[in-house]
Amino acid sequence: MFEKILRIVKSPDLLGRIGIISGILIAFRLMAAVPIPGIDSTRLIDLFNSNSILGFLNVFSGGALSSLSIVMLGVGPYITASIVLQLLTMIFPKLKALYYENGSRGRAQLNRITRQLSVPLAALQAYTFLNLLNQQGVFTDFTPLSVITNVIVATAGSLILVWLGDIITEQKLGNGVSLLIFAGIVSAIPETIRNSILTYDAGQLPTYIAYALIAIAVVGGVVLVTQGERKINILYARQIRGMSTGGAISNTSYLPIKVNQAGVIPIIFAVSIILFPQFLSQIIALIYPSVGAILADWSNYLLQNQWVYSIIYFVLVFAFTFFYTSITFEPKEIALNLKRSGGSIPGIRPGEPTEEHLGTISNRVTLFGALFLGLIAIFPNITQAITGATNLSIQGTSLLIVVSVALDSIRQLNSQLALREYEIS
Numbered sequence: 001m002f003e004k005i006l007r008i009v010k011s012p013d014l015l016g017r018i019g020i021i022s023g024i025l026i027a028f029r030l031m032a033a034v035p036i037p038g039i040d041s042t043r044l045i046d047l048f049n050s051n052s053i054l055g056f057l058n059v060f061s062g063g064a065l066s067s068l069s070i071v072m073l074g075v076g077p078y079i080t081a082s083i084v085l086q087l088l089t090m091i092f093p094k095l096k097a098l099y100y101e102n103g104s105r106g107r108a109q110l111n112r113i114t115r116q117l118s119v120p121l122a123a124l125q126a127y128t129f130l131n132l133l134n135q136q137g138v139f140t141d142f143t144p145l146s147v148i149t150n151v152i153v154a155t156a157g158s159l160i161l162v163w164l165g166d167i168i169t170e171q172k173l174g175n176g177v178s179l180l181i182f183a184g185i186v187s188a189i190p191e192t193i194r195n196s197i198l199t200y201d202a203g204q205l206p207t208y209i210a211y212a213l214i215a216i217a218v219v220g221g222v223v224l225v226t227q228g229e230r231k232i233n234i235l236y237a238r239q240i241r242g243m244s245t246g247g248a249i250s251n252t253s254y255l256p257i258k259v260n261q262a263g264v265i266p267i268i269f270a271v272s273i274i275l276f277p278q279f280l281s282q283i284i285a286l287i288y289p290s291v292g293a294i295l296a297d298w299s300n301y302l303l304q305n306q307w308v309y310s311i312i313y314f315v316l317v318f319a320f321t322f323f324y325t326s327i328t329f330e331p332k333e334i335a336l337n338l339k340r341s342g343g344s345i346p347g348i349r350p351g352e353p354t355e356e357h358l359g360t361i362s363n364r365v366t367l368f369g370a371l372f373l374g375l376i377a378i379f380p381n382i383t384q385a386i387t388g389a390t391n392l393s394i395q396g397t398s399l400l401i402v403v404s405v406a407l408d409s410i411r412q413l414n415s416q417l418a419l420r421e422y423e424i425s
Contacts, residue, residue, distance in 0.1 A: 007417055014416060017171040024164050025183045031071045031157065032064035032184065036150045038141035039068050047136050057271065064184065065129075068138075071157035072129070074184070075177045077122035078162045080272070081114045083265060090327050115162065119155065126154035172416060174409035182405040185398045218379065222403045225372050228259035230365050232358070234343045253343075255334070257362055260369045262324040263404065267377050267397055269324070270316035274302070274309075310381050314374040321370035331358035376400055
């Protein structure tokens with residue numbers, strides 16, 4: 001560990017890259033502390049403390065939504081646009097061909113389309129949040145001019161964060177968008193510790209011990225599942241040239257199938273579906289106020305009833321994990337590529353048998369990953385039920401993001417160190 005730190009210190013290039021990333025993250029946190037005007041801060045804090053959905057969305061804004069800052073949307077619109085475009089590539093063959101056949105140029109074009117799609121999504125999300133929070137009495141001034149101004153500011157703030165995320169990604173020490181979310185989650189740790197100390201009660205010592213043990217177990221489980229993968233052995237046939245004879249097998253490799261192939265995307269899908277009735281009620285209320293009010297009451301009941309909300313949330317995350325994995329992992333394409341390259345799975349014939357075998361393994365692995373993601377999504381409710389304390393809550397989604405980003409950044413840092421060692425030798 002100390003040797004690795006010493007190698008980083010001796011590399012001016014790496015220190016410069018780390019300095020750029022640190023400066024951008026500090027700038028992001030400063031922007032997250034600048035609120036838009038006309039807010040009732042007390043009402044805003046109470047609302048976020050009582051609404052787990054808003055707390056989840058606050059995670060993906062990097063902590064900027066809870067203060068309704070100028071970057072309150074975070075990189076959420078960009079993430080949404082990326083998911084939408086990924087789904088569209090599976091529906092429209094031209095987009096899929098652009099991604100697979102045109103290489104880096106095609107990916108650059110898709111990235112540009114994603115940014116363009118982020119603009120209307122950011123404006124729509126900003127208006128929806130502002131209107132929803134106004135209904136909860138958060139704003140002291142909600143005139144049409146202030147709404148338009150705040151929508152423009154929030155949209156611009158989100159696009160600025162996407163640009164800063166690209167600069168971070170260019171440093172090749174981690175994904176920029178993920179690191180911005182990571183910074184927002186980590187920045188809330190000191191305040192959480194301070195609140196726990198201020199509200200400490202000696203009579204609740206067993207509760208705090210149980211909380212600490214659960215937190216350690218969850219962190220270990222998240223690390224294990226994040227790095228977990230099923231390795232499928234692949235054998236490649238040796239090419240025989242001239243009169244040369246040899247074994248039929250030249251080398252052995254493996255195809256990894258990750259336990260959590262979908263990441264946190266199914267959780268984002270599920271939250272979007274849960275929030276959709278509220279968004280729909282606002283639109284219907286403009287035309288049929290009575291119908292919109294009924295739909296709003298129904299959606300509020302779903303969000304406020306913890307048992308109903310947890311069950312629906314778990315089922316949606318579980319289902320979307322299978323749905324997204326089926327889109328991103330294509331056994332037919334993999335089987336075809338293996339056949340073209342002369343590879344095969346031992347004991348399995350190329351073609352359809354290989355496709356079926358890969359599909360079966362993927363479904364079994366995804367089953368465990370879907371259960372894991374579903375439990376992670378509703379973990380705040382589980383911890384509150386076990387500890388009986390409303391001020392103690394383990395955000396499983398936050399832990400999943402922090403662990404994934406940390407592991408990815410460490411991997412890229414090790415790659416950069418290995419590259420520099422190779423150049424020196």
